[in-house]
Amino acid sequence: MTNAQTSNERADRLAALPIREELHGQEPYGAPQLTVRAMLNVNETTHEVPADVVEAITKQVHAAASQMNRYPDREFTELRRKLADFLSRDLPGGDLSAENIWAANGSNEVMQHLLQAFAGPGRSVMAFPPTYSMYPLYARGTYSDYIAGTRNADYTQSADDVADQIRRSRPHVVILTSPNNPTGTALELDVVRAAYEAAAESNTLLIVDEAYGEFRQPGVPSAVELLEGRPLLVVTRTMSKAFAMAGGRLGYLAAAPEVTDALRLVRLPYHLSVYTQAAASAALDHAESLMANVEKIKVQRDRIMEELRAMGLDPSPSDANFVLFGGLTDEKAAWKHLLADEVLIRDVGIPGHLRVTAGTEEETTLFLDSLRTFVGR
Template sequence: MSFSLNDLPLRDDLKGQSPYGAPQMDVPVVLNTNENPHPPSARLAKALAEAVAETALDLNRYPDRDAVRLREGLAAYLGHGLTAAQVWAANGSNEVLQQILQAFGGPGRTAMGFEPSYSMHPIISRGTGTAWVPVPRDADFRVDVEAALAAIEEHRPSVVFLTSPNNPTGTAVDIADIRRLAEAAPGVLVVDEAYAEFRREDTPSAVTLLDDHPRLIVSRTMSKAFALAGARVGYLAAHPAVVDALQLVRLPYHLSAVTQVVALTALDHADELLGAVDDLRAERDALVAWLRGHGFAVADSDANFVQFGEFEDRTSVWRAMLDHQVLIREVGPPGWLRVTVGTPQEMAAFRTALLAATGR
């Protein structure tokens, strides 16, 4: 008997949808998922192994349900006088975002975002039964604040997502504009700062606005700058009342003991792990200059990736790059591609492949 997805009692709003996911392919140069290209050092790998081995002796017991030590460490890392009561952690920033929507979204409620942006925002909204309202960015992929304020006034969303630096474009939002949106949002404003560490020097974080805006939530991750994509650690900073709300929807023991100790060990080695950020920024800026010098359009980037174009047939360019053993991402607005900033050797391979793929 044949049986397929269509034979299941799937929710109507999920029928015909596709799961999120970037291609995973075994090629020499992988530049499509915004990972940090620098693995942990041997010294850090040894420290991680020792910490996990010690934790393994107690794996018959449940982990700290509230991850208090980890939250204390994350608060200290963020600074600005934050305490553990103002920080929450989960399995990657995606679970953080899901818990926010479980607590503040849901049937009869609306979430809003400024597109093109992170595609998981509407996907998680749909999964939680929250209506999604997209608001277009301007031609330079920046948030038109006046249009955003008008959309907020019209739709009165329970959750507003603002990604800074934005994914896939890399553009950051001015702190004064974030403040205006926080003042206007009737529900919670979620500033998704997954790529915060890669911003240009002296660019303030939305964390600086928390004292004056109790409905502001700043989401972060250890996947990017901390080079811990495989550990799945996301977190947020907010008013303690927001953290209390998220504990109403979090699953019991949602963050494993192994995950917690790996994240704590990484925080103890933050200087080493973040040491490559300056190099990646410099590599990004050099890539932007090179792309523009060869006639490509490039979005201004404050992240560890660059969006470039414009192509009449971006799929053919993506495939040609893959033929040259370089995997980048076909994502974002039509005509554009995105490349993660890698090592100097990887970027050299990217440049060679791009020139060959486009005949320049």
């Protein structure tokens, strides 16, 4: 085996392996990872991790290292308690407990656990594109069928339409995404309520993916408020975005305790390492300083929407830490122009559109200046 093999030779060798039929000719998920001045393509927090957070994580990871001869707490009890306390902030009058929480290495793994337990061979998963490009891949990886629903031309979803689509398809799992990636669109709770009622008729699990939940515009509620009395509702969150922990890999969900029991049946033993538990737990102790960055990011997000409009482009209203914008005649040329200026953003495959993550003030300025030059050519 040598590195000199051409990619065609590698592809031929891969095809000769006894891999599953449906994986033949497929591409793995992967956005470019390039080191440039403004890396605004995967919706990370680009602000520096606050010094108090770095210090707290270092201390707890240091302590965890002396216990690594033992398997970690399989139930990550302390972490679940802290996650429940954090989410309870979104719950006027109510409380979540550790029993309601599940976590894994990123919400990607949380979602995989959900589909392993509730979808699978002969079962189906429905989502509403344009949406997170991993959903069909989770379905593929769990041998489930993927049903692509539809949304309005402005990417919004109405309660009646979502409920109708669910009633017609009767999938085993429905994923709503709020705020949605790549469009930034948040859902009103009446949409989630109507989707739940329709889903419950076929005993369908309803997942609301709130990976960008902390970036919601003022007054936009979280589906966490609807958990009480809805045993088929799951709300997923992640520490990758608002908590600046994309590299730490910690995603979680809130649901009825029996949903978490179902996930215990499919998780691999000890899936959250002592280091992951220590780092996430320390970050949660410092949620306040991390949430201060969230407010700064929202300012840049709103600035992007405003300045793109002033350039004559068409940004979609965003409740997330990124903005999808249309109005480009050649999005590929725009993407290349930005990259030549060391600004990396995302081509999400929608003609005339690109998606940009809200960065620091300087990064956002770099992006806006570069794009302004492109548009003004």
